[in-house]
Amino acid sequence: NAGVMQNPRHLVRRRGQEARLRCSPMKGHSHVYWYRQLPEEGLKFMVYLQKENIIDESGMPKERFSAEFPKEGPSILRIQQVVRGDSAAYFCASSPGLDSYNEQFFGPGTRLTVL
Protein backbone atom coordinates (compact mmCIF):
# COMPACT_ATOMS: atom_id res chain seq x y z
CA ASN A 1 0.00 0.00 0.00
CA ALA A 2 1.97 2.93 -1.29
CA GLY A 3 2.08 6.09 0.75
CA VAL A 4 1.64 9.63 -0.46
CA MET A 5 3.81 10.27 -3.49
CA GLN A 6 5.22 13.62 -4.47
CA ASN A 7 7.30 14.57 -7.44
CA PRO A 8 9.66 15.94 -8.19
CA ARG A 9 11.58 15.71 -4.90
CA HIS A 10 13.74 18.65 -5.90
CA LEU A 11 12.90 21.41 -8.35
CA VAL A 12 15.07 24.30 -9.43
CA ARG A 13 13.53 27.23 -11.26
CA ARG A 14 14.73 30.65 -12.33
CA ARG A 15 12.78 33.72 -11.37
CA GLY A 16 9.77 34.16 -13.62
CA GLN A 17 9.39 30.49 -14.53
CA GLU A 18 6.54 28.22 -13.55
CA ALA A 19 6.72 25.43 -10.96
CA ARG A 20 4.35 22.47 -11.02
CA LEU A 21 4.32 20.18 -8.02
CA ARG A 22 2.48 16.87 -8.09
CA CYS A 23 0.92 14.80 -5.34
CA SER A 24 -0.68 11.37 -5.52
CA PRO A 25 -2.63 10.60 -2.34
CA MET A 26 -2.68 7.28 -0.57
CA LYS A 27 -4.99 4.72 -2.09
CA GLY A 28 -8.52 5.28 -0.89
CA HIS A 29 -7.88 8.85 0.24
CA SER A 30 -9.99 11.55 -1.38
CA HIS A 31 -8.79 14.57 0.62
CA VAL A 32 -5.55 16.40 -0.15
CA TYR A 33 -3.81 19.19 1.74
CA TRP A 34 -0.86 21.31 0.66
CA TYR A 35 1.57 22.89 3.13
CA ARG A 36 4.66 25.07 2.85
CA GLN A 37 7.55 24.84 5.27
CA LEU A 38 10.42 27.27 5.61
CA PRO A 39 13.55 26.62 7.70
CA GLU A 40 12.95 27.43 11.39
CA GLU A 41 9.23 27.88 10.68
CA GLY A 42 6.31 25.56 11.12
CA LEU A 43 4.09 24.00 8.54
CA LYS A 44 1.88 26.60 6.92
CA PHE A 45 -1.45 25.41 5.56
CA MET A 46 -2.08 26.45 1.98
CA VAL A 47 -5.08 24.65 0.54
CA TYR A 48 -7.46 21.76 1.14
CA LEU A 49 -9.03 19.94 -1.79
CA GLN A 50 -11.32 17.06 -2.51
CA LYS A 51 -11.72 15.54 -5.93
CA GLU A 52 -12.59 18.36 -8.33
CA ASN A 53 -13.29 20.79 -5.48
CA ILE A 54 -11.31 23.37 -3.56
CA ILE A 55 -12.66 23.27 -0.01
CA ASP A 56 -10.43 25.79 1.75
CA GLU A 57 -7.78 27.95 0.10
CA SER A 58 -7.43 30.44 2.91
CA GLY A 59 -3.68 29.84 3.19
CA MET A 60 -2.92 30.27 -0.47
CA PRO A 61 -1.45 33.57 -1.73
CA LYS A 62 -4.01 35.34 -3.87
CA GLU A 63 -1.71 35.71 -6.85
CA ARG A 64 0.47 33.27 -8.78
CA PHE A 65 -0.57 30.19 -6.77
CA SER A 66 -3.24 27.71 -7.78
CA ALA A 67 -4.14 24.14 -6.95
CA GLU A 68 -6.30 21.46 -8.44
CA PHE A 69 -7.28 17.88 -7.73
CA PRO A 70 -8.88 16.50 -10.89
CA LYS A 71 -11.16 13.50 -11.10
CA GLU A 72 -8.31 11.51 -12.58
CA GLY A 73 -4.65 11.98 -11.82
CA PRO A 74 -2.62 13.67 -9.12
CA SER A 75 -3.22 16.93 -7.32
CA ILE A 76 -1.18 19.78 -8.76
CA LEU A 77 0.15 22.86 -6.98
CA ARG A 78 1.12 25.43 -9.56
CA ILE A 79 3.23 28.50 -8.92
CA GLN A 80 3.49 30.96 -11.76
CA GLN A 81 6.28 33.52 -12.21
CA VAL A 82 8.24 32.21 -9.25
CA VAL A 83 10.23 34.57 -7.04
CA ARG A 84 13.07 33.84 -4.63
CA GLY A 85 10.67 34.00 -1.70
CA ASP A 86 8.85 30.94 -3.06
CA SER A 87 11.88 28.78 -2.22
CA ALA A 88 10.66 26.33 0.40
CA ALA A 89 9.68 22.72 1.01
CA TYR A 90 6.15 21.98 -0.15
CA PHE A 91 4.38 19.05 1.43
CA CYS A 92 1.25 17.27 0.42
CA ALA A 93 -0.85 15.24 2.84
CA SER A 94 -3.86 13.05 2.26
CA SER A 95 -6.61 11.78 4.51
CA PRO A 96 -9.47 9.32 4.13
CA GLY A 97 -12.16 11.82 5.03
CA LEU A 98 -13.99 13.71 7.72
CA ASP A 99 -15.87 10.73 9.14
CA SER A 100 -12.72 9.38 10.73
CA TYR A 101 -10.17 11.11 12.91
CA ASN A 102 -9.12 12.68 9.59
CA GLU A 103 -5.52 11.73 10.20
CA GLN A 104 -3.26 13.27 7.61
CA PHE A 105 -0.43 11.30 6.03
CA PHE A 106 2.39 13.20 4.42
CA GLY A 107 4.47 12.75 1.35
CA PRO A 108 8.24 13.31 1.28
CA GLY A 109 7.90 16.85 -0.04
CA THR A 110 9.18 18.85 -2.99
CA ARG A 111 12.04 21.20 -2.30
CA LEU A 112 11.74 24.20 -4.58
CA THR A 113 14.76 26.42 -5.14
CA VAL A 114 14.32 29.62 -7.08
CA LEU A 115 17.54 31.05 -8.49
Next chain:
Amino acid sequence: TQLLEQSPQFLSIQEGENLTVYCNSSSVFSSLQWYRQEPGEGPVLLVTVVTGGEVKKLKRLTFQFGDARKDSSLHITAAQTGDTGLYLCAGYSAGNNRKLIWGLGTSLAVNP
Protein backbone atom coordinates in the same frame (compact mmCIF):
# COMPACT_ATOMS: atom_id res chain seq x y z
CA THR B 1 -6.42 32.63 16.70
CA GLN B 2 -5.93 29.17 18.13
CA LEU B 3 -2.35 28.23 18.80
CA LEU B 4 -0.46 25.18 19.86
CA GLU B 5 2.67 26.03 21.77
CA GLN B 6 5.39 23.45 21.95
CA SER B 7 8.19 23.39 24.49
CA PRO B 8 11.05 23.24 24.66
CA GLN B 9 11.89 24.53 21.22
CA PHE B 10 15.25 22.75 21.22
CA LEU B 11 16.49 19.83 23.29
CA SER B 12 19.88 18.14 23.22
CA ILE B 13 20.44 15.08 25.39
CA GLN B 14 22.67 12.03 25.71
CA GLU B 15 21.66 8.59 24.60
CA GLY B 16 19.88 6.74 27.40
CA GLU B 17 18.30 9.79 29.01
CA ASN B 18 14.58 10.33 29.40
CA LEU B 19 12.78 13.40 28.14
CA THR B 20 9.35 14.99 27.93
CA VAL B 21 8.12 17.52 25.39
CA TYR B 22 4.92 19.49 25.69
CA CYS B 23 2.15 20.78 23.49
CA ASN B 24 -0.13 23.37 25.11
CA SER B 25 -3.10 25.48 24.18
CA SER B 26 -5.81 27.55 25.81
CA SER B 27 -8.33 25.99 23.44
CA VAL B 28 -10.04 22.61 23.45
CA PHE B 29 -9.12 20.13 20.75
CA SER B 30 -11.20 17.18 19.61
CA SER B 31 -8.02 15.27 18.79
CA LEU B 32 -4.27 15.78 18.73
CA GLN B 33 -1.75 14.16 16.47
CA TRP B 34 1.99 13.81 17.04
CA TYR B 35 4.41 13.64 14.13
CA ARG B 36 8.14 13.21 13.78
CA GLN B 37 9.99 14.82 10.92
CA GLU B 38 13.55 14.03 9.90
CA PRO B 39 15.65 16.40 7.78
CA GLY B 40 14.68 16.27 4.14
CA GLU B 41 11.57 14.19 4.75
CA GLY B 42 7.89 14.72 5.40
CA PRO B 43 6.29 14.43 8.85
CA VAL B 44 5.45 10.89 9.88
CA LEU B 45 2.35 10.36 11.99
CA LEU B 46 3.19 8.72 15.33
CA VAL B 47 -0.12 8.72 17.18
CA THR B 48 -3.56 10.31 17.48
CA VAL B 49 -5.12 10.94 20.88
CA VAL B 50 -8.81 11.73 21.13
CA THR B 51 -10.06 11.17 24.69
CA GLY B 52 -9.26 13.45 27.63
CA GLY B 53 -6.79 11.72 29.94
CA GLU B 54 -5.88 9.17 27.32
CA VAL B 55 -2.44 7.58 27.46
CA LYS B 56 -0.97 5.75 24.47
CA LYS B 57 2.31 3.90 24.34
CA LEU B 58 4.40 3.23 21.28
CA LYS B 59 7.45 1.23 22.41
CA ARG B 60 9.56 3.77 24.33
CA LEU B 61 7.23 6.67 23.53
CA THR B 62 4.33 7.57 25.82
CA PHE B 63 1.73 10.09 24.69
CA GLN B 64 -0.77 11.72 27.00
CA PHE B 65 -3.79 13.89 26.26
CA GLY B 66 -4.77 16.27 29.03
CA ASP B 67 -8.04 15.75 30.87
CA ALA B 68 -9.43 19.00 29.47
CA ARG B 69 -8.12 18.19 25.96
CA LYS B 70 -6.10 21.39 25.85
CA ASP B 71 -2.63 19.92 26.12
CA SER B 72 -0.56 16.87 25.39
CA SER B 73 2.83 15.50 26.23
CA LEU B 74 5.29 13.07 24.70
CA HIS B 75 7.68 11.20 26.97
CA ILE B 76 10.59 9.21 25.57
CA THR B 77 12.32 6.66 27.77
CA ALA B 78 15.98 5.77 27.25
CA ALA B 79 16.38 7.94 24.16
CA GLN B 80 18.32 6.59 21.20
CA THR B 81 20.15 8.45 18.44
CA GLY B 82 17.43 7.30 16.08
CA ASP B 83 14.92 9.41 18.03
CA THR B 84 16.60 12.56 16.72
CA GLY B 85 14.20 14.72 14.77
CA LEU B 86 11.57 17.43 14.87
CA TYR B 87 8.51 16.49 16.92
CA LEU B 88 5.35 18.27 15.84
CA CYS B 89 1.94 18.31 17.45
CA ALA B 90 -1.18 19.22 15.52
CA GLY B 91 -4.83 19.22 16.47
CA TYR B 92 -8.34 19.71 15.27
CA SER B 93 -10.27 22.23 17.30
CA ALA B 94 -13.57 21.10 18.75
CA GLY B 95 -16.23 21.10 16.06
CA ASN B 96 -13.83 21.53 13.15
CA ASN B 97 -11.95 18.54 11.81
CA ARG B 98 -11.17 20.11 8.46
CA LYS B 99 -8.06 22.10 9.25
CA LEU B 100 -5.22 21.09 11.53
CA ILE B 101 -3.71 23.65 13.90
CA TRP B 102 0.07 23.11 14.08
CA GLY B 103 2.73 23.76 16.68
CA LEU B 104 6.21 24.88 15.67
CA GLY B 105 7.81 21.71 16.96
CA THR B 106 10.51 20.57 19.34
CA SER B 107 13.84 19.83 17.71
CA LEU B 108 15.41 16.89 19.53
CA ALA B 109 19.05 15.86 19.21
CA VAL B 110 20.12 12.63 20.89
CA ASN B 111 23.89 12.42 21.11
CA PRO B 112 25.81 9.14 21.28
